[in-house]
Amino acid sequence: MYLNCHTYYSLRFGAFSELELLELAQQNQVTQLVLTDINNTSACLNFVRKAPEYGVRPILGIDFRNGVEPCFLGIAKNNEGYLELNNFLSHHLHEDLEIPKRAPVFKNAFVVYPFEQVLLNDLQDFSDHEFVGVSIQDLRRLPFSRLVKLKDKLVVQQPVTFRNKNDFNAHRLLRAIDNNVLLSKLPKEEEANENEKMFPIENLAMAFSEFSFILENTEKLLNRCSIHFDFSKGRKPQNLNSYFGSVEEDEKLIEKLCYEGLPYRYKDITDSIQNRLDKELHLIKKMGFVSYFLINWDIVSEAQRRGFYYVGRGSGANSIVAYLLRITDVDPMELDLYFERFINLYRTNPPDFDIDFSSRDRPAMTQYIFERFENVALLGTYVTFKERGVICELGKVFGLPAQEIDFLTTGRYNPSQLDSMSKLVLKYGRLLKDKPNYLSIHAGGILISEKPLHWFSATHLPPKGFPTTQYDMVIAEDVGLYKFDILGQRGLGKIKEALEIVAYNQPEKHLEIDIHDIKGFKADITINNLIKTAQCMGCFYVESPAMRMLLKKLEVDNYLGLVAASSIIRPGVAKSGMMREYILRHRNQGRAEEKAHPVMLDIMPDTYGVMVYQEDVIKVAHHFAGLDLGEADVLRRGMSGKFRSREEFQKVKDKFILNCRKKGYSDTLIFEIWNQVASFAGYAFAKGHSASYAVESYQSLFLRAYFPLEYMVAVLNNGGGFYRSEFYIHDARMIGATIHPPCVNNSNIDNRICGTHIYLGLMYLRDLENRVMERIIKERNLNGSFASLEDFLDRTIISVEQLSILIRIDAFRFTEINKHELLWKAHLMLSKNDRLEHPKLFPPRHQKFQIPKLRTTNLETAFDQLELLGFCLCSPFQLLAEPPKNSNGQRDLHLYLNKHIDIYGYLITVKNTNTHSGKRMHFATLVDQHGEVFDTVLFPPVAAKYYFRGKGIYRFYGKVVEEFGFLSIEVIKMQKQDYIPDPRYADMKTSKKVFDGKISNTLEEPKTNV
Known part of the structure; x- marks a missing residue:
């Protein structure tokens, strides 16, 4: 009986989720209802998916409005009607048009005009599919209205927007935020009526008892509606079914392309290569993923034609077919990549490819995809109200001064000492936290569908100018739509521009460069020495202080080592304590036999029995705990945060533990392994993903090794790093x-x-x-x-x-x-x-x-x-009010090992982090007086006492320590050094005494003049 129900996807209007709406229906014995969010269809697919669990028959519609002014409800009779409604809404959103007072003639959708709007706009002569909605509040006026005669056209329209007073309060706050006004100044017409609630069916029937024909009309309307989307495990993908128009043609093409690619990729085509190719092609065809591969091949082929650089990565790099089609540059045979991580018979979703382009080339490739294929849209996402944002918004709504809002956002306050208005901000902030605020765009997801995209939702048109779905990645996957990831990455722009710069700065050498000669780069001693000594400034993924430290500790001097390091650096491995354990086992290989469980060492011999890659979760779950590959993939996806069913995940976890006990493992070992899996799985890279990153790193390192100045200019021109x-x-x-x-x-x-x-x-x-x-x-x-x-x-x-x-x-x-x-x-x-x-x-x-x-x-x-x-081109050390009292630098650290050192450093970057107990500590990287880089750590007692106060030179006193060959300073004392007063405004005599106007134009030891 409820034709007009809102969720919080009626953005800045509704107050609760689609699941809470279903719970509400269940509590009130409502067995069928219509979800009609205001100019939005974000909740529709998940509403249909979950409704059966609550005993509700779902029906979909849209509440068409101009702002908060109602125009009419559109209610889909079937999926074709839902498509019509989405087409109509999308057109108006894309063109920024007002919704008309009168609806178009929908072939497969009903239209319900609100009682008040019919009277205000003097609407008459209703078609067969058009009705007039009457709410409980309207019943008082109905007997005295001309509309009472339209017995066949009246239906119940009791809007559902609130469950209780809290929801109404949240709604008013959302409306004030949307209108950017103080709550006290919010116009009444911007609010919904507080009585827009759901009542038990008996109560609703009693309210309309004098007008039983209205109830009958409503029942008939609802019974004529039916919506179906397939959310079953065995559902077919909704992506484009075939690239060429027929599955047979697609299969012929992918085979032809693979065999053309074999001699390009391999000099000797061994039996193992041929068997791997046959196995993959068989499985790809069987799972119906051929078109997915060919679409990705089409995209990268166009990039090659246009001279665009790209990197194909993700779990797709585990596939030899992807390697032969040149979607990726990672050889899965060389790395023994686990194909079952990529595709297995238990996995209904197609493989995951991320294709990176430079930020300059990506828009052109996105435009190409929209022109090349039909039924294309960017994937949407929701920006939700987070704690700081809620405080800022509600602070304005309650009229707090800016400084008080800033104070609240720091979180450093005693709640008992706050005034009443600040307490209100915090109290009501909890009502809005994590609710959707507005629609945005997924970082790189593009959908290419067999059906029109409006079959699944309406689309809106963000500033990028491409149609964008009103649902996110998780909901898309639920219904069988899988994204193509087209991402922007500055590293590729650096490589491309560096080659262009070499072409004009050293034209005689440009023709000798083959940037795709990855095998040559891997064997190059000069490049590998850069990695070993961590001389990687500006190079993709290997330039950060943490990566530089790891490379030195692991003594990485080859491609396979870099692949491992790219994944070990991820937060999950470090958090589980396994990064340190990996380093220990790497440097003392006897330790692996001593510490690792034999099964773990047998599963992962190349990483010393330590889980490093995302597919290691599958390997451990399958071989150690005896889960089948489908269950193992459920485990991996559940930990990555991309999974829906927590119940199913819990079942798999329980089976993991039960199976291990059946195998006779001790609970200590079981939970040690489980904790390792749980702590890093959501953050780990797939091995193919790490390998793709390592390939790009080698390309950057080649340029850094042989054309360092040209490469550094390209780095600067592409936004640094x-x-x-x-x-x-x-x-x-x-x-x-x-x-x-x-x-x-x-x-x-x-x-x-x-x-x-x-x-x-x-x-x-x-x-x-x-x-x-x-x-x-x-x-x-x-x-x-x-x-x-x-x-x-x-x-x-x-x-x-x-x-x-x-x-x-x-x-x-x-x-x-x-x-x-x-x-x-x-x-x-x-x-x-x-x-x-x-x-x-x-x-x-x-x-x-x-x-x-x-x-x-x-x-x-x-x-x-x-x-x-924003910086000077001379040495900043020469601007100090007091010259350094010593010349200690990075080159001297080994002389002070396990001793104390007094050293000056110009701050490069600080990483703030928390210990397991929540205490603050800092890792800082600095440049010394000779221009060399050194690292410091401030443990919590020191971090609590000393603060970094922005850019500048700091003097440190601390102990030089070594871990696995990497030297750093554990700081005991720290003081920021003062620059001389600005000579353009200060007494020049003072500064002349100190410096006599002599400044070097380098960061090396001072020279006599510029």
């Missing part, structure tokens, strides 16, 4: 580059290299407008370099404020005129309000000004750079 741009610039200097600040004649918008000279891009000038940069480059390209400041002003439209930025950074140093003199000239030639938006018709005649001789100190230049670039 783990560190700030300043440190990649420093690294380029350390490997031989001469760094020049931005220059109007030599710099582009991004960075440019000429030989060993790197000219920083104009983009680093934070206050320089983009349009000014573009004008400068365009004019210089058209008419050549600028001869003087006057020539620049004659040819370029610029304001005096923007020109001042260029002068202060010394972008006119080619004139050999002091920048103070240039600033005077600029202000005399341009008035403050002269923005020169139009070019001059005639070249001006410049007046010659008599300007006194001025000079600029190196200290002033350094502070100008700090202000304009």
Whole structure:
């Protein structure tokens, strides 16, 4: 009898989930109802999936509204009607159109107009599929309305939006957030009626007892509706069934492509390779996954045609078919990759491919997919209210000052000392926490369906401009839709641009490069030595302090070691304590036989009996605990957070323990192994995924080894990586580059290299407008370099404020005129309000000004750079108010092993973390006075006493310790060092005494001048 039910997917309006709606129906003996969220279908699929468990027959519809103003309900008679409703809603969402007062003629959907809207809009002459909804509140007015005569057209429309007072309060808060107003100022018309509740069927029937025909009409309408989606375990995938239009043609094509790829990938085609290929092809055909492979092949083939770099990764890299189709560059035979992790007879969902493109190429590939295939949409996701966000939003709604909101978001308060309004914010924040706030886009998921995507939900149109589903990845998989992951990754942009830079900076060497010669790279001693010594700045996935530390501890000097390290570094392995155990067993291989259970060592000999990869969960569950492959995959997916049924997961866990006991294992061993599985499975990489990352790392390392300056420029031009741009610039200097600040004649918008000279891009000038940069480059390209400041002003439209930025950074140093003199000239030639938006018709005649001789100190230049670039190009150690009291650096650490050291460091990065007991500690990486990197750790007692206070130089006193050959400093004391006062505003005599104006342009030991 309930035709108009809302969940919290009526965004910023509804108050509870679709499952809570079903619980409510069960409590009120309601056996069929219509889910009608406002302009949204996010909950529909899961509502249909779960309804049978609550004894409810699900029916789907949409509450069409303009804002909160109701227009009409659309109720699907069947799946075709649901498609019609989704088409209609999607069109209006995509085009940002108002919903009309009168519904179109739906062939397979009913329309219900709210009682009040019929009267307000004077709607008449209703078609067979159109009805008028009457709520309990409307019954008082019905006898006195002209509508009482429309006996065949009246149905019950008792909206369901709230269960209780808490829901209504949450609703009002959501409406205030949506309208961006104080709660006290929320207009009444923006709220729903507090009586929009579900009543037991008996109560509803009693309320309408005088109008029994309304109940009968409603019953008939409901009985004519039926929706079905297949959520069974054996359901068929809903992805595009065939690539060519027929399964037979698809199967012929995939075989042909595989056999064409064999000689490209393998010089010798052994029996084991042939058997692996036959086995995979048989299983792929049997499971109906051929089209999935061919669509991925189509995507990467197009990328190859366009010269785009890509990396295929994920569990799909376990497949030799994927390797032969060039979807991935990982040889599963070389790594003995576990194909059953990828596809097995128990797994209904197709294999998982993640295809990475550079951030610049990805939009073009997404556009290609939408043009190439029908029934395509981006996969949606929900952004929910999180704790800090709820506090910020409710703080505004309750009228709290900004500083009080900021204080509450820190969480550092005593609840008993808060005022009543702050307590209200926290109290009501709990009502909104984790509710959906708005729809967004999955990081890279694209759906390509056999049926129209609107068969499953409406789509909306986010700023990216591609239709996007109103449901997420988990719900998509529930109904049999599996995503294609097309992801953006800066590392690929670095590789591609580095090769382009080499082509113009060292053209004679460019033709010798084959960036896909992975086998050659793996055998290259120079590249492997970079890995062993952790000289990996700027290189994909291996440049972070944690990875650098791990590479040194493991003494990694080969591809297989790097594959393992890529997965060991993941949080789960470290959390389980197995990262340390892996290192111990790696360095002392007798320890594996001593510590590992024989079954575990037999399952995973290459990782010393330690679970490192995601498929190790399957191996352990299958071989150690005796679960079948399907149950083992349930275990893996359950731990990864991508699984629905916690009940099924619990059953598998119970069977894991029971089977182990039957095998005679002790509970101590069983739960030790279980805890290892449980602690890391959700974070571990598939081995093929790690291998894909290692391949890209080798490509980056090749460029770093043989074209380091060109590669570092590409790193900078593609947004850097783990560190700030300043440190990649420093690294380029350390490997031989001469760094020049931005220059109007030599710099582009991004960075440019000429030989060993790197000219920083104009983009680093934070206050320089983009349009000014573009004008400068365009004019210089058209008419050549600028001869003087006057020539620049004659040819370029610029304001005096923007020109001042260029002068202060010394972008006119080619004139050999002091920048103070240039600033005077600029202000005399341009008035403050002269923005020169139009070019001059005639070249001006410049007046010659008599300007006194001025000079600029190196200290002033350094502070100008700090202000304009965010960093200086000299050594920051030379800006200290007090010079360092020693010259200790990374090169001296071995001399102080197990002793105390006094050392200065310029902060690169800090990792804040918590111990198992929840106490705060820090890992910090710094650059010493010689430009070399060293690492420190601040354990909780020290971290509680000393704080990092942003960028700058810190002095440390601590003990040098070694673990597995990696040296670091356990800090005892720490103090941030002061820079001299800014000489542009301070007493220059003071700073002259300290430095005498002498600054080095490197991070090495001070030299006499720039």
